Structures are given as C-alpha cells and as structure tokens.
Amino acid sequence: MADEKNMKLAQATFKSLCEMLDEKKWHYSKDEENLVISCGARGDDLPMDIRIEVDAERELILLLSPMPFVIPEEKRTAMAVAASCANHSILDGSFDFDYINGVIFFRLTSSYRDSLIGKPVFEYILLCSCVTIDRFNDKFLMVAKSDMDNDAIVNYMKS
Numbered sequence: 001m002a003d004e005k006n007m008k009l010a011q012a013t014f015k016s017l018c019e020m021l022d023e024k025k026w027h028y029s030k031d032e033e034n035l036v037i038s039c040g041a042r043g044d045d046l047p048m049d050i051r052i053e054v055d056a057e058r059e060l061i062l063l064l065s066p067m068p069f070v071i072p073e074e075k076r077t078a079m080a081v082a083a084s085c086a087n088h089s090i091l092d093g094s095f096d097f098d099y100i101n102g103v104i105f106f107r108l109t110s111s112y113r114d115s116l117i118g119k120p121v122f123e124y125i126l127l128c129s130c131v132t133i134d135r136f137n138d139k140f141l142m143v144a145k146s147d148m149d150n151d152a153i154v155n156y157m158k159s
Contacts, residue, residue, distance in 0.1 A: 039052075046068055048130060086157055
C-alpha cells in the first residue's frame, strides 16, 4: 500500500495527466479514486482501447492497450513470432502476448520516482503508444487470419 507521500505525488501526477488530456481535447473517463483513465483512439484501421493508470505504490504510469481480437489457438505460435519481430523494431513500450489465452496488448510504462514529470511526458506516452499500436495492430490481425510461415511473418512485420 502506498504511503501518504506517494499517494499525494500520484494524485498530482494524475491531475497533470488529466490536464494534458483536457488541453488536447481528448475524450476520456477517469476514476479518480483508483487513478485510472480510460479512453480510446482510432488510427488508420482498428480502434484502440487505452487504459492509463498511475500506480502510487510503484510510482509508475502504466499505459495498456489490448488488441480488439483474440488469437486463435492454431495461430498463437505465429503471433509469438510476430510480436517478437514488432518488439525488436520499436523504441519504447512492448507488445505482450499471452500465448495461453491468445490475448495481445501494448504496454508502455514510465517511472516518476523521485521526480515530478510534466505534460510533455504524458503527451509522449500517449502519442508514442498510439502511433506504435496503429503501426502494428492491423499486421497482427493479418497474421492471425493468414497462413504465413515464420519467414513470411518476419518479412511482413518488417514492411
């Protein structure tokens, strides 16, 4: 459980995050008690559900975005290859693939331990995540629906 100092810093961080979203006229819902924001975005193809959490105990900002589809069992090894290729080419964040349940999501975290980060960092977290998710979400869907072999997946993910 977060102590009072950590909770105050987390609340200030959450407030600043909400202010940035308001300035950008971003539509979102917030859970002030749990320091969680839910929102979405639409890229070139698939919708993106986004959850941003300020974790007072670990002093982290955590952005999570699940892909809007589940990977069929017979395509999960192919998706593991695709997620590995995607992660190799991105600068920040990662795609986490749950092989057992067939769920893939994007995650980006940033620590605010011993610091007070500002709106430019929140904007970076959100925009970097959206660009990265939009770059790969349709590719993941294609891998889940196609019969590409591993070499074809690697080449496709590089394109």
